[in-house]
Amino acid sequence: MKRLALFGASGHGKVVADAALAAGWHSVVFFDDGWPQVRQNRHWPVVGDFSALTGGAHDFDAALVSIGNCAVRWQKQQGLLAAGIALATVVHPRACISQFAQLGAGTVAMAGAVVNVDAVIGEGCIINTAATIDHDCMLAHGVHVSPGAHLSGNVTVGACSWIGVGASVRQGISIGAGAMVGAGAVVVRQVPDNVTVVGCPAAVRGAGS
Numbered sequence: 001m002k003r004l005a006l007f008g009a010s011g012h013g014k015v016v017a018d019a020a021l022a023a024g025w026h027s028v029v030f031f032d033d034g035w036p037q038v039r040q041n042r043h044w045p046v047v048g049d050f051s052a053l054t055g056g057a058h059d060f061d062a063a064l065v066s067i068g069n070c071a072v073r074w075q076k077q078q079g080l081l082a083a084g085i086a087l088a089t090v091v092h093p094r095a096c097i098s099q100f101a102q103l104g105a106g107t108v109a110m111a112g113a114v115v116n117v118d119a120v121i122g123e124g125c126i127i128n129t130a131a132t133i134d135h136d137c138m139l140a141h142g143v144h145v146s147p148g149a150h151l152s153g154n155v156t157v158g159a160c161s162w163i164g165v166g167a168s169v170r171q172g173i174s175i176g177a178g179a180m181v182g183a184g185a186v187v188v189r190q191v192p193d194n195v196t197v198v199g200c201p202a203a204v205r206g207a208g209s
């Protein structure tokens with residue numbers, strides 16, 4: 001009986017839970033700092049807060065942080081590691097991950113995601129529904145590639161950056177750390193650290209994620 005603990009009883013958490021069950025986990029249990037007021041995340045129980053998750057009183061095989069915010073997700077993942085908790089990597093069975101790609105611990109790949117040959121995805125990343133990561137891309141830890149976003153080949157993305165829904169990134173582009181690529185943006189130039197870019201072609205709008 002494989003039991004997965006998820007921290008973050010959100011809508012994103014439900015998608016992770018659903019993917020985990022499809023991928024062969026037998027049961028999912030949530031933890032959230034909204035507990036004890038929050039006791040259910042739709043189909044799954046919420047049984048405690050972060051200290052309950054790390055405190056060792058509950059029975060599970062591995063855990064994963066199901067929080068969309070990249071910096072918070074990464075910080076909580078570090079908390080799980082410090083507590084000696086094994087991290088899961090969840091890949092929906094209808095994601096297509098090259099045998100020559102790497103996915104870090106705590107990373108999720110949702111239905112319809114494609115990760116092509118020699119791509120390297122860091123720890124604690126989200127490759128969301130129908131996002132595509134092409135050959136030789138390098139994603140640092142804590143990156144979120146939103147639904148339907150596309151990274152062409154040889155794109156690099158720095159730690160805890162967020163690529164918005166439906167964005168496209170031209171091949172060979174480097175996106176810095178802590179950056180936000182707005183929904184639908186078309187990125188054709190390098191993106192520095194800690195900025196938000198929007199539009200087509202994408203241009204800096206202001207401070208980052």
Ligand SMILES: CC(C)(COP(=O)(O)OP(=O)(O)OC[C@H]1O[C@@H](n2cnc3c(N)ncnc32)[C@H](O)[C@@H]1OP(=O)(O)O)[C@@H](O)C(=O)NCCC(=O)NCCS
Pocket residue numbers: 128146147163164165180181182183184185196197198199
């Ligand atoms: C870029 C983004 C972070 C800006 O959010 P925000 O700071 O709350 O911005 P606002 O909604 O207040 O909009 C500010 C201005 O930027 C414009 N803007 C916002 N997002 C934009 C985008 N993606 N592309 C182009 N312009 C955008 C707005 O039209 C507005 O313009 P105005 O001042 O001329 O009216 C956000 O709109 C976005 O794209 N988020 C990504 C969402 C996503 O991918 N979700 C997936 C979840 S899985």
